[in-house]
Amino acid sequence: xxxxxxxxxxxxxxxxxxxxxxxxxxxxxxxxxxxxxxxxxxxxxxxxxxxxxxxxxxxxxxxxxxxxxxxxxxxxxxxxxxxxxxxxxxxxxxxxxxxxxxxxxxxxxxxxxxxxxxxxxxxxxxxxxxxxxxxxxxxxxxxxxxxxxxxxxxxxxxxxxxxxxxxxxxxxxxxxxxxxxxxxxxxxxxxxxxxxxxxxxxxxxxxxxxxxxxxxxxxxxxxxxxxxxxxxxxxxxxxxxxxxxxxxxxxxxxxxxxxxxxxxxxxxxxxxxxxxxxxxxxxxxxxxxxxxxxxxxxxxxxxxxxxxxxxxxxxxxxxxxxxxxxxxxxxxxxxxxxxxxxxxxxxxxxxxxxxxxxxxxxxxxxxxxxxxxxxxxxxxxxxxxxxxxxxxxxxxxxxxxxxxxxxxxxxxxxxxxx
Ligand code: NAD
Numbered sequence: 001x002x003x004x005x006x007x008x009x010x011x012x013x014x015x016x017x018x019x020x021x022x023x024x025x026x027x028x029x030x031x032x033x034x035x036x037x038x039x040x041x042x043x044x045x046x047x048x049x050x051x052x053x054x055x056x057x058x059x060x061x062x063x064x065x066x067x068x069x070x071x072x073x074x075x076x077x078x079x080x081x082x083x084x085x086x087x088x089x090x091x092x093x094x095x096x097x098x099x100x101x102x103x104x105x106x107x108x109x110x111x112x113x114x115x116x117x118x119x120x121x122x123x124x125x126x127x128x129x130x131x132x133x134x135x136x137x138x139x140x141x142x143x144x145x146x147x148x149x150x151x152x153x154x155x156x157x158x159x160x161x162x163x164x165x166x167x168x169x170x171x172x173x174x175x176x177x178x179x180x181x182x183x184x185x186x187x188x189x190x191x192x193x194x195x196x197x198x199x200x201x202x203x204x205x206x207x208x209x210x211x212x213x214x215x216x217x218x219x220x221x222x223x224x225x226x227x228x229x230x231x232x233x234x235x236x237x238x239x240x241x242x243x244x245x246x247x248x249x250x251x252x253x254x255x256x257x258x259x260x261x262x263x264x265x266x267x268x269x270x271x272x273x274x275x276x277x278x279x280x281x282x283x284x285x286x287x288x289x290x291x292x293x294x295x296x297x298x299x300x301x302x303x304x305x306x307x308x309x310x311x312x313x314x315x316x317x318x319x320x321x322x323x324x325x326x327x328x329x330x331x332x333x334x335x336x337x338x339x340x341x342x343x344x345x346x347x348x349x350x351x352x353x354x355x356x357x358x359x360x361x362x363x364x365x366x367x368x369x370x371x372x373x374x375x376x377x378x379x380x381x382x383x384x385x386x387x388x389x390x391x392x393x394x395x396x397x398x399x400x401x402x403x404x405x406x407x408x409x410x411x412x413x414x415x416x417x418x
Contacts, residue, residue, distance in 0.1 A: 011319070018400030035060045035062040037060075039135060042055070057110070058079070063089075063104055066101055066103055070100075070104060071088055071106040079111075087106035088105050091106055097402055098379045132161075133164050150175070184362075191227075214288060222317065238288060239253075243295075246280055247276070284308060297319035308329065318339050384398075
């Protein structure tokens with residue numbers, strides 16, 4: 001993994017690449033490349049043994065031209081100011097790509113959650129929520145889950161916020177449990193949009209999905225759901241990996257059974273139906289029809305890119321290719337469908353959850369999935385329209401052109417700049 005590539009610089013390069021195809025003032029472009037503000041805070045929390053620990057935590061509010069800031073909260077030892085800034089910027093262009101009325105934000109706490117008890121994590125999360133309280137709210141900034149956070153953390157944040165504000169405001173956060181105001185279909189939403197983009201991409205490229213070979217890097221929320229739903233389309237999931245390694249079977253793995261195995265043992269390795277096990281990077285270079293990177297950013301760098309043998313890549317993770325890897329893959333005609341579209345199912349169903357919270361009227365899962373499909377297919381069609389009508393080098397740049405134009409229009413209509 002290219003740990004030395006700064007994801008914030010990757011984001012800025014992606015914006016520059018697309019801005020070359022859009023009529024934008026250089027000063028306004030500079031604004032589009034930097035967050036409006038970043039909260040950096042040190043959470044001081046009592047551990048179970050009575051000792052005190054301090055945790056670095058952030059919330060970046062990148063751009064609010066199209067609506068309240070929106071984006072997840074990550075718990076990971078590699079969380080940094082620049083990573084949070086990059087992830088918040090990607091949210092701006094993701095919400096614009098799928099045309100949901102939000103800006104972009106992102107937060108994180110630098111910690112390895114496996115090292116803490118549930119009660120310690122609850123105190124850390126409530127301390128973070130207390131710091132966030134002045135800057136979040138259903139019309140201001142609406143956090144959601146990301147890596148290593150889920151319904152449990154969202155429920156704690158909602159409860160802390162509502163207690164301090166003496167109100168009920170479930171729309172302050174999304175990704176909640178159903179009983180706390182969550183939406184049907186939210187847990188599967190990111191994997192579902194990855195599946196929808198893979199389906200549309202194969203259709204657009206006139207390739208059959210039936211029997212196509214697929215490798216999925218990262219078997220967490222996004223990767224395992226994407227694998228299951230792509231499996232349902234008739235493709236063969238030949239390889240999957242998690243942080244412990246990769247498993248392979250050329251006749252296809254049963255995506256649901258692998259998930260069950262991971263649930264029981266903590267990892268995908270050791271799955272009895274696998275015919276081979278190998279290292280993580282080996283999965284990324286397998287000769288497959290479709291590769292779905294669904295772990296973390298910078299999984300494929302310029303060194304690895306020449307060895308990538310997949311024909312199509314659908315990015316479930318945020319920023320899994322470095323810009324230099326992108327250049328290599330564009331040169332080699334590998335069709336890469338970008339994160340800001342492919343994993344936008346999460347934020348789209350978060351938007352549906354927020355709409356339901358505000359109306360206090362809840363939808364069926366079928367309605368959620370139908371509306372999600374409509375949003376993703378419309379965005380995919382806009383991407384291919386731009387791809388065909390502008391001389392852009394790849395699908396990522398086409399999607400950024402759609403998104404940047406939308407953010408610029410909102411800024412222009414607000415009338416702040418000429
Ligand atoms: P998760 O924690 O549920 O899963 C991450 C998985 O990646 C785990 O199985 C982990 O073992 C694996 N992993 C970590 N390092 C790896 C490596 N080097 N090689 C192989 N596997 C590795 O997280 P998630 O929610 O599924 O998020 C994954 C990616 O998807 C992140 O980039 C996240 O930002 C993005 N994403 C998630 C959502 C969502 O709703 N969950 C929405 C949009 C984007």
